[in-house]
Amino acid sequence: MYKAVNFKLNGEVVSVDVFGDETLLTVIRTYLDKTGTKYGCGIGQCGACTVLIDNEAIRSCMILVEDVQNKEITTIEGLESKNGDLHPIQKAFVELDALQCGFCTPGMILNAYGLLLKNPTPTRQEVLDGMEENLCRCGSYNRIIDAILKAAKELNEKVKI
Amino acid sequence: MKPDKIDELYFSDVNQPVIYDRRKFLKTLGKGIIVIFSLSELSLLQGWSQTSNSEKELDFNAYIHIKEDGRVNCYTGKIEMGQGIITSLAQVVAEELEVSIQMVDMIMGDTELCPYDAGTWGSLTTRFADPVIRAAAAAAREILLKFAAEKLQEPIENLVTKNGVICVLNNETTKITYAELTKGKKIVETLKNKPAIKSSKDFKVIGKPIISTDAIAKVTGKAQYSGDIKLPGMVYATVIRPDVFGSKKISVNTAELSNFEGVELIEDGDLVAVVHSNPDVANKAARKVKVVWDAPEAQATDKTIFEHLNNTITDSKIFEEKGDLEAGKKASKTVVEAEYYDGYKAHAAMETHAATCYFEGDKLIIWASTQTPFGLRDQLSTELHMPLEKVHVKQIFLGGGFGGKIYNQQAIEAAKIAKSCNKPVQLVWSRREEFMFDNFRPAALMKVKAGVDEHGKLQLWEFDIYCAGTRGTKLFYDVPNNKTSMFNEKNVRGNSHTSKSDSKSVHPFKTGAWRAPGNNSTTFARESHFDVVAFKFGIDPLKFRLNNLNNENMKATLQLAADTFNWKRAKKDGHGYGIALGEDAGTCVAIIAEVHVDKITGKVTPINLVCAQDMGQVVNPHGATVQTEGGLTMGLGYALYEDIEFNGGKIKARNFNNYTITKFSVTPKITCVFIDKMDAKPQGGGEPAIICVGGAIANAVFDACGARVYQMPLTPNRILDALK
Numbered sequence: 046m047y048k049a050v051n052f053k054l055n056g057e058v059v060s061v062d063v064f065g066d067e068t069l070l071t072v073i074r075t076y077l078d079k080t081g082t083k084y085g086c087g088i089g090q091c092g093a094c095t096v097l098i099d100n101e102a103i104r105s106c107m108i109l110v111e112d113v114q115n116k117e118i119t120t121i122e123g124l125e126s127k128n129g130d131l132h133p134i135q136k137a138f139v140e141l142d143a144l145q146c147g148f149c150t151p152g153m154i155l156n157a158y159g160l161l162l163k164n165p166t167p168t169r170q171e172v173l174d175g176m177e178e179n180l181c182r183c184g185s186y187n188r189i190i191d192a193i194l195k196a197a198k199e200l201n202e203k204v205k206i
Numbered sequence: 207m208k209p210d211k212i213d214e215l216y217f218s219d220v221n222q223p224v225i226y227d228r229r230k231f232l233k234t235l236g237k238g239i240i241v242i243f244s245l246s247e248l249s250l251l252q253g254w255s256q257t258s259n260s261e262k263e264l265d266f267n268a269y270i271h272i273k274e275d276g277r278v279n280c281y282t283g284k285i286e287m288g289q290g291i292i293t294s295l296a297q298v299v300a301e302e303l304e305v306s307i308q309m310v311d312m313i314m315g316d317t318e319l320c321p322y323d324a325g326t327w328g329s330l331t332t333r334f335a336d337p338v339i340r341a342a343a344a345a346a347r348e349i350l351l352k353f354a355a356e357k358l359q360e361p362i363e364n365l366v367t368k369n370g371v372i373c374v375l376n377n378e379t380t381k382i383t384y385a386e387l388t389k390g391k392k393i394v395e396t397l398k399n400k401p402a403i404k405s406s407k408d409f410k411v412i413g414k415p416i417i418s419t420d421a422i423a424k425v426t427g428k429a430q431y432s433g434d435i436k437l438p439g440m441v442y443a444t445v446i447r448p449d450v451f452g453s454k455k456i457s458v459n460t461a462e463l464s465n466f467e468g469v470e471l472i473e474d475g476d477l478v479a480v481v482h483s484n485p486d487v488a489n490k491a492a493r494k495v496k497v498v499w500d501a502p503e504a505q506a507t508d509k510t511i512f513e514h515l516n517n518t519i520t521d522s523k524i525f526e527e528k529g530d531l532e533a534g535k536k537a538s539k540t541v542v543e544a545e546y547y548d549g550y551k552a553h554a555a556m557e558t559h560a561a562t563c564y565f566e567g568d569k570l571i572i573w574a575s576t577q578t579p580f581g582l583r584d585q586l587s588t589e590l591h592m593p594l595e596k597v598h599v600k601q602i603f604l605g606g607g608f609g610g611k612i613y614n615q616q617a618i619e620a621a622k623i624a625k626s627c628n629k630p631v632q633l634v635w636s637r638r639e640e641f642m643f644d645n646f647r648p649a650a651l652m653k654v655k656a657g658v659d660e661h662g663k664l665q666l667w668e669f670d671i672y673c674a675g676t677r678g679t680k681l682f683y684d685v686p687n688n689k690t691s692m693f694n695e696k697n698v699r700g701n702s703h704t705s706k707s708d709s710k711s712v713h714p715f716k717t718g719a720w721r722a723p724g725n726n727s728t729t730f731a732r733e734s735h736f737d738v739v740a741f742k743f744g745i746d747p748l749k750f751r752l753n754n755l756n757n758e759n760m761k762a763t764l765q766l767a768a769d770t771f772n773w774k775r776a777k778k779d780g781h782g783y784g785i786a787l788g789e790d791a792g793t794c795v796a797i798i799a800e801v802h803v804d805k806i807t808g809k810v811t812p813i814n815l816v817c818a819q820d821m822g823q824v825v826n827p828h829g830a831t832v833q834t835e836g837g838l839t840m841g842l843g844y845a846l847y848e849d850i851e852f853n854g855g856k857i858k859a860r861n862f863n864n865y866t867i868t869k870f871s872v873t874p875k876i877t878c879v880f881i882d883k884m885d886a887k888p889q890g891g892g893e894p895a896i897i898c899v900g901g902a903i904a905n906a907v908f909d910a911c912g913a914r915v916y917q918m919p920l921t922p923n924r925i926l927d928a929l930k
Contacts, residue, residue, distance in 0.1 A: 064486065071486050075484070081428070088637075093556055121425075121426065144418070145832065146556065147423075147424030147429050177870050180869065182554055182555055183288045185832070185836065
């Protein structure tokens with residue numbers, strides 16, 4: 046290992062010794078043991094490894110760890126509230142059963158989170174466009190769209206209160 | 207069970223439980239009440255299975271453990287890969303045992319905790335494991351009632367069970383909980399008599415839509431898959447692969463490995479790998495290992511494969527025959543012949559094959575993405591020359607299987623590497639490896655000849671099937687003169703997909719099981735041809751099918767689909783409707799598709815899919831709906847865009863950028879309906895729906911624009927060619 050990279054992971058500051066050219070995916074999964082983020086293709090084609098970097102949904106397999114110095118990263122492990130309540134997106138995925146094998150699910154949820162942070166009141170078509178590059182072989186697409194729209198509604202109601 | 211055997215069964219109709227190797231099974235579990243259940247014994251009891259196995263040595267195939275805290279463990283050798291049996295099996299336990307589903311823990315696929323199982327494939331779980339588990343739960347309830355009667359000093363008839371509590375009828379204050387009954391006891395009961403099970407009118411849980419019980423673990427990232435296990439001192443393995451499938455190793459040059467500190471090279475026959483405690487270092491080092499490979503000569507490409515199959519396979523075997531084909535021809539007013547083609551398809555599960563393992567002394571412990579934990583145990587025992595009891599395959603979630611995870615190559619590789627380097631090992635295949643060693647659904651060729659008389663009644667049906675197997679091809683239409691033949695050279699069983707001559711396959715790479723593999727190809731051919739004939743004769747495709755059906759279940763299923771879709775409704779410009787009907791894993795399936803075709807570009811947009819199924823008792827209507835939606839969504843891929851391009855063993859698909867699966871934007875509105883048969887035996891649900899997608903889409907495309915495409919996938923180019 047040649048250098049330390051510092052960033053925030055799910056709200057906590059971490060310092061990791063790295064070579065520098067590892068992917069963020071490798072660092073999250075292997076060095077930091079957060080295995081909720083998945084490897085699906087390694088070339089940014091499937092979205093299973095999606096995380097938030099400074100609130101933007103990014104494929105962690107396409108980012109070198111040296112490029113996340115001082116940034117804030119959110120993975121699926123960081124979505125639940127401290128008291129264990131599911132995030133509204135997670136809750137909607139459960140309620141509409143928008144998953145089967147569950148392998149693409151963390152990436153779907155993080156991509157949806159990034160989408161809703163950018164656009165809190167998306168239309169169905171906007172959700173579809175924003176999710177298009179995330180793949181689900183089990184075929185839960187329609188349920189995923191419904192879940193994201195449901196979560197958006199709940200998040201917006203919360204904001205109003 | 208060995209992958210070869212499973213393959214053979216996968217491509218045919220399995221209408222009885224698969225009988226396993228005998229195995230004595232009794233574990234030291236905690237206290238409580240344990241119900242052991244034997245399929246062999248039970249099969250002697252009418253109505254549970256069709257086997258006549260009367261082995262003295264019992265083969266325990268399911269059991270229930272009611273623990274001291276009142277929670278219930280249900281042990282099954284099946285695994286969960288997204289198909290939802292972790293929920294539906296718990297449902298039947300909860301139903302018969304009268305506990306809440308939250309009280310049931312499913313212990314699945316662990317070779318030391320669970321009873322032997324031939325694997326999770328072929329939509330067999332709900333058909334054959336569900337009734338046994340249900341009976342075990344019913345038996346457990348009877349045992350609990352017996353104990354409660356003693357304890358409460360009441361006759362059994364006066365007792366009722368509800369939510370884990372047994373109380374006296376009309377006096378709910380005299381009661382005892384399951385936990386109190388099992389406390390401090392260890393009772394092992396073997397079921398001898400068939401227990402009384404509930405009828406549908408008494409169902410509280412079966413038939414109710416239940417959300418997946420594993421959903422929370424999956425949305426929080428807590429669900430663990432084989433590549434998520436991290437062991438102390440573990441190394442990551444990267445295998446060096448050739449460019450061409452089937453290549454043999456000639457030489458290995460490791461000169462450049464010295465630049466990588468701590469990297470170890472593993473060589474075991476054609477298996478060449480490097481390991482390192484850092485996966486990135488292992489990957490980089492692997493790229494520096496130069497292996498010279500001897501690649502096999504290409505026999506075919508994706509352009510020539512059908513000619514290759516047609517020319518290479520000459521032997522055939524009759525699968526089904528009735529009447530006289532000549533008479534059928536004479537009775538026909540119109541005879542139509544055609545050939546249909548279907549290319550190779552990948553499983554492309556989101557989770558690539560992975561395995562993590564270690565040796566504890568001389569014992570191997572492994573987590574692997576496998577649909578066949580017990581099969582894997584056998585394979586590891588053989589490959590590593592170890593006794594069976596020295597191999598322990600642990601329970602894990604799978605990130606999709608679809609028939610692709612019955613071969614276990616990655617797990618064997620991981621175990622060999624671990625043995626060689628004497629360290630815990632994790633091997634996660636790259637997406638490229640996944641495509642190369644996929645065991646693709648085989649390319650298939652189907653020749654059909656059909657004749658229809660002046661009343662629109664089929665008189666002749668001749669079906670020659672190359673490499674698609676017999677599964678789902680038993681003719682359910684009523685045709686007096688018919689013959690179905692399987693073309694599989696030197697394959698005496700005649701019902702598999704391969705053509706093995708001197709163990710050389712006609713396929714340039716590995717092929718095998720897939721979600722209802724060959725039934726997708728043959729259903730596409732049969733249902734396309736039905737529409738071809740109907741069009742030539744000038745009759746509505748729905749009416750034509752109903753005219754030629756005597757099978758009441760199929761008729762009812764087709765009618766349900768037509769009514770749900772509203773078959774007669776007006777079509778928008780450029781839109782078309784298409785029907786396909788089929789049978790798989792005991793389930794009748796009818797799909798009606800609506801598509802839009804752009805005549806200029808040849809682009810197909812699926813608009814609407816209606817799927818009606820008769821799957822007997824629907825244990826979890828919600829789970830069955832999700833499975834059906836999934837099957838239809840996946841099916842659009844093989845129908846419209848999925849195709850493996852290749853030159854011999856050189857496979858072009860290396861990742862999702864050159865192998866397109868269904869995406870969000872292509873997924874249409876999907877409606878799933880089921881025939882109501884709650885007292886019937888449950889049938890398959892994971893695979894059946896997918897079989898009709900190709901046929902329904904092809905027929906809808908024809909209806910929309912007049913392009914009859916005889917080859918799947920129906921690419922824009924093929925549609926434009928057909929329009930010329």
